Amino acid sequence: MNVSRRATLTDVAHEARVSIKTASRVLNGVETVAPHMRARVLAAASLLGYRPHRGAATMRSGTSDMVGMIIRDMSNNFYSSLAAGAADEAQKHGCLVITCSSEGSSEREAQLTEAIFSQRPRGLLITPTSMTAPLICTEVSFGTPVVAIDEPLEGLDVDSVGFDNLLSTREAVTAAVSIGRRDFAILSDSAALRTMAPRVVGAKEALAAKGLRVRPGMTIPDIHTESQARAATARILSLPRPPDAIFCANNVSALGAAAEIHTSGLNVAIVAFDEFPLSHTQNGPVLVIEHDDRAMGAMAAQLLFDRLADPGRATRHIVVETALRIH
Amino acid sequence: MNVSRRATLTDVAHEARVSIKTASRVLNGVETVAPHMRARVLAAASLLGYRPHRGAATMRSGTSDMVGMIIRDMSNNFYSSLAAGAADEAQKHGCLVITCSSEGSSEREAQLTEAIFSQRPRGLLITPTSMTAPLICTEVSFGTPVVAIDEPLEGLDVDSVGFDNLLSTREAVTAAVSIGRRDFAILSDSAALRTMAPRVVGAKEALAAKGLRVRPGMTIPDIHTESQARAATARILSLPRPPDAIFCANNVSALGAAAEIHTSGLNVAIVAFDEFPLSHTQNGPVLVIEHDDRAMGAMAAQLLFDRLADPGRATRHIVVETALRIH
DNA sequence: CTGTTAGCGCTTTCAA
DNA sequence: TTGAAAGCGCTAACAG
Numbered sequence: 001m002n003v004s005r006r007a008t009l010t011d012v013a014h015e016a017r018v019s020i021k022t023a024s025r026v027l028n029g030v031e032t033v034a035p036h037m038r039a040r041v042l043a044a045a046s047l048l049g050y051r052p053h054r055g056a057a058t059m060r061s062g063t064s065d066m067v068g069m070i071i072r073d074m075s076n077n078f079y080s081s082l083a084a085g086a087a088d089e090a091q092k093h094g095c096l097v098i099t100c101s102s103e104g105s106s107e108r109e110a111q112l113t114e115a116i117f118s119q120r121p122r123g124l125l126i127t128p129t130s131m132t133a134p135l136i137c138t139e140v141s142f143g144t145p146v147v148a149i150d151e152p153l154e155g156l157d158v159d160s161v162g163f164d165n166l167l168s169t170r171e172a173v174t175a176a177v178s179i180g181r182r183d184f185a186i187l188s189d190s191a192a193l194r195t196m197a198p199r200v201v202g203a204k205e206a207l208a209a210k211g212l213r214v215r216p217g218m219t220i221p222d223i224h225t226e227s228q229a230r231a232a233t234a235r236i237l238s239l240p241r242p243p244d245a246i247f248c249a250n251n252v253s254a255l256g257a258a259a260e261i262h263t264s265g266l267n268v269a270i271v272a273f274d275e276f277p278l279s280h281t282q283n284g285p286v287l288v289i290e291h292d293d294r295a296m297g298a299m300a301a302q303l304l305f306d307r308l309a310d311p312g313r314a315t316r317h318i319v320v321e322t323a324l325r326i327h
Numbered sequence: 328m329n330v331s332r333r334a335t336l337t338d339v340a341h342e343a344r345v346s347i348k349t350a351s352r353v354l355n356g357v358e359t360v361a362p363h364m365r366a367r368v369l370a371a372a373s374l375l376g377y378r379p380h381r382g383a384a385t386m387r388s389g390t391s392d393m394v395g396m397i398i399r400d401m402s403n404n405f406y407s408s409l410a411a412g413a414a415d416e417a418q419k420h421g422c423l424v425i426t427c428s429s430e431g432s433s434e435r436e437a438q439l440t441e442a443i444f445s446q447r448p449r450g451l452l453i454t455p456t457s458m459t460a461p462l463i464c465t466e467v468s469f470g471t472p473v474v475a476i477d478e479p480l481e482g483l484d485v486d487s488v489g490f491d492n493l494l495s496t497r498e499a500v501t502a503a504v505s506i507g508r509r510d511f512a513i514l515s516d517s518a519a520l521r522t523m524a525p526r527v528v529g530a531k532e533a534l535a536a537k538g539l540r541v542r543p544g545m546t547i548p549d550i551h552t553e554s555q556a557r558a559a560t561a562r563i564l565s566l567p568r569p570p571d572a573i574f575c576a577n578n579v580s581a582l583g584a585a586a587e588i589h590t591s592g593l594n595v596a597i598v599a600f601d602e603f604p605l606s607h608t609q610n611g612p613v614l615v616i617e618h619d620d621r622a623m624g625a626m627a628a629q630l631l632f633d634r635l636a637d638p639g640r641a642t643r644h645i646v647v648e649t650a651l652r653i654h
Numbered sequence: 655c656t657g658t659t660a661g662c663g664c665t666t667t668c669a670a
Numbered sequence: 671t672t673g674a675a676a677g678c679g680c681t682a683a684c685a686g
Contacts, residue, residue: 018657019658020679020681021656021657022657024680024681025655034655052445053679053680054446058680059661060662060679074411077407084400084402087427096427097426098424101414108418119382255604277553278605294402335662336664346673347663347673348666349673382663382664386663387677389678
């Protein structure tokens with residue numbers, strides 16, 4: 001037994017004194033093999049420390065066991081939970097997920113789609129940007145399934161999972177108004193995120209329904225780090241007449257707002273699109289739009305495998321449930 | 328132009344009226360190609376929407392552009408930050424990272440190593456368990472580099488990155504004692520995590536040095552979710568004589584402890600191994616052992632690529648810096 | 655139930 | 671500088 005080289009299927013077949021095809025069948029779990037040959041192959045594989053070469057199998061069979069995933073920011077809890085859920089579901093189908101973080105850069109997104117498609121994955125899960133469609137349309141035309149997560153994929157009719165951003169926000173802000181909050185500031189992320197506009201609109205609609213409005217300058221865009229959120233909140237709260245509530249359109253802005261509200265000692269309510277750690281330990285009321293991100297990631301993967309099983313079926317757009325939780 | 332099939336290198340060569348090898352050279356950036364041929368190939372590739380098939384290249388050349396990564400829990404911020412850092416560094420080397428979550432199950436860990444090595448990755452980054460070594464030793468003997476992250480990989484001499492758990496904890500607990508805290512509880516994770524013992528020892532050593540000790544029953548093991556931490560903390564704080572400080576040996580336990588301390592209204596200090604959101608908004612003092620997890624992940628990947636460049640070099644064990652921060 | 659043959663798309667080797 | 675041929679490890683298609 002020579003350990004200096006990786007054992008191939010041919011080596012195993014040789015060792016077991018069977019044909020390479022029989023070895024292949026055994027190691028792929030094909031039933032129609034005589035028990036004594038199966039045993040011989042298994043013994044040989046184990047003896048030689050055989051490990052299949054999926055790349056070779058992929059090349060020949062045309063189907064790999066990988067699913068690509070491109071998310072906006074792997075170190076953001078929302079996106080990493082999506083990835084965790086997708087990986088769970090993929091594992092049920094014997095697939096690995098290649099998860100990459102585009103960091104919001106469309107240049108990097110282009111590189112990553114290129115790199116991922118070069119692996120000939122079963123499909124792609126992506127939190128798309130407005131630049132995504134042209135990157136993937138060729139591949140989609142070859143029948144590779146793509147699922148859009150969180151944001152819509154404009155210009156391409158693919159399966160998707162996402163929230164009803166407008167409705168859930170309207171409901172949450174309405175609840176905040178009903179407990180007496182009238183004067184809102186809004187911390188929003190980049191307008192390039194398609195989820196942001198409906199959230200902001202939802203908030204403003206809820207206010208308008210009660211005859212309220214957001215004062216000029218109190219809608220702060222482009223908040224995508226906690227420290228930006230802290231700076232913006234600190235500025236707002238130090239105004240002569242600070243707001244009595246802040247709607248935080250993403251998870252990092254809620255953390256930053258909570259931190260500064262605590263520092264200021266003011267009683268300011270938080271309405272947050274995402275649950276955040278220690279949200280129930282704040283002084284002012286906290287209204288949170290809860291959602292199960294891990295389940296959302298799993299759902300996206302499920303749509304992908306569903307389509308693989310039935311390529312002709314109509315595209316589906318899943319609206320993930322949210323729940324309002326008041327701390 | 329027929330779009331019904333993916334273009335191969337042969338198609339491109341054909342279209343450009345050059346040999347397949349010349350097309351290969353151009354698309355791999357080999358310099359020794361006449362400019363006019365290069366231009367023809369590039370035009371053809373673009374016309375046909377050519378996308379290379381990395382699996383085929385891997386098979387022939389023997390080296391892939393993937394790095395495997397197995398972490399304990401993708402939805403835990405510590406691990407996802409490691410993954411983000413590793414992905415960054417890998418991208419600099421033109422590699423993709425396949426990140427998988429073992430969920431602390433050694434069975435799943437075994438499946439994942441199997442699946443990942445089947446892809447013939449350049450190397451593996453792993454937060455190992457006590458069961459890891461036998462899973463990877465064959466592959467290591469073939470020269471595939473493995474880097475252990477956070478925990479040591481027992482029984483195998485591989486590169487690693489990790490903390491000085493004992494020393495940093497001792498320092499933090501010493502600081503807590505010096506601000507008047509004497510009576511500690513300890514929330515620890517599973518003893519299977521090799522990082523836990525030194526942290527607990529470090530804490531106890533710091534106390535012993537001041538003539539203090541942890542009361543029997545006040546060292547709680549196996550805390551790995553926030554709700555477990557909350558339950559344990561609630562129980563401890565409702566004792567007739569609650570502690571005046573809690574050492575939280577991982578990030579989720581700190582969140583749970585903070586939540587319950589807030590609810591109880593007691594002045595209990597937190598010493599936490601990891602920074603946590605809103606740590607500065609707690610009533611009691613919070614002492615945090617800070618570390619840059621993203622940099623740690625990047626460092627691990629760097630060790631991997633270093634070794635790829637110089638397979639013979641001695642193994643390196645990087646101790647990642649930590650800093651004590653007092654809120 | 656088992657084996658043979660061909661070839662997936664690419665890179666390597668070697669020759670021109 | 672360019673090209674022809676071989677073959678990486680595996681599976682599909684077809685025989686036996």
